Amino acid sequence: xxxxxxxxxxxxxxxxxxxxxxxxxxxxxxxxxxxxxxxxxxxxxxxxxxxxxxxxxxxxxxxxxxxxxxxxxxxxxxxxxxxxxxxxxxxxxxxxxxxxxxxxxxxxxxxx
Amino acid sequence: xxxxxxxxxxxxxxxxxxxxxxxxxxxxxxxxxxxxxxxxxxxxxxxxxxxxxxxxxxxxxxxxxxxxxxxxxxxxxxxxxxxxxxxxxxxxxxxxxxxxxxxxxxxxxx
Numbered sequence: 256x257x258x259x260x261x262x263x264x265x266x267x268x269x270x271x272x273x274x275x276x277x278x279x280x281x282x283x284x285x286x287x288x289x290x291x292x293x294x295x296x297x298x299x300x301x302x303x304x305x306x307x308x309x310x311x312x313x314x315x316x317x318x319x320x321x322x323x324x325x326x327x328x329x330x331x332x333x334x335x336x337x338x339x340x341x342x343x344x345x346x347x348x349x350x351x352x353x354x355x356x357x358x359x360x361x362x363x364x365x366x367x
Numbered sequence: 368x369x370x371x372x373x374x375x376x377x378x379x380x381x382x383x384x385x386x387x388x389x390x391x392x393x394x395x396x397x398x399x400x401x402x403x404x405x406x407x408x409x410x411x412x413x414x415x416x417x418x419x420x421x422x423x424x425x426x427x428x429x430x431x432x433x434x435x436x437x438x439x440x441x442x443x444x445x446x447x448x449x450x451x452x453x454x455x456x457x458x459x460x461x462x463x464x465x466x467x468x469x470x471x472x473x474x475x476x477x
Contacts, residue, residue: 300464
């Protein structure tokens with residue numbers, strides 16, 4: 256069974272609305288990450304976490320918040336969604352000791 | 368500062384041909400190095416990784432990569448590609464945090 260799951264898999268939102276993307280991992284990894292993937296930009300790091308209760312800003316945090324209520328769960332929150340946030344979002348968990356990351360299947364977000 | 372460059376956005380090869388996907392990194396010390404693969408509508412999956420030792424590392428499905436300190440490179444190779452290898456391949460480097468290249472789309476022609 257998949258070790259990193261994301262929900263929803265697809266989402267259509269309206270401009271100005273609130274969007275919450277959820278990620279769950281069963282790897283018992285301390286580190287979790289949120290990326291967005293856009294054509295021509297590869298993967299860009301939005302927020303990450305070293306453990307429950309911690310969130311850190313990545314390279315493109317503006318317009319996004321993150322929440323890590325437990326070891327297993329890491330959410331990405333768009334308080335006021337904009338069309339520029341239309342993208343594919345990936346969550347990953349990682350073993351800090353080995354730096355390998357394990358990715359979820361992605362969430363396709365369309366903001367109209 | 369460190370970064371990783373994949374100079375080829377797209378590579379097309381015929382099935383059965385050999386393959387090399389290029390990756391160069393910039394770092395003051397040797398980082399951890401990775402190759403990931405992304406199949407359509409899926410997340411990234413680890414192909415192989417290099418931490419130290421033998422510069423040639425073996426991965427899944429017949430892939431291997433060779434680390435070169437003098438060239439600051441970590442090129443991915445496969446002796447004979449299959450149509451199912453068509454995907455996007457990402458090189459990544461890590462020193463405390465991970466940086467991904469922009470990816471190379473591999474198209475395998477029948």
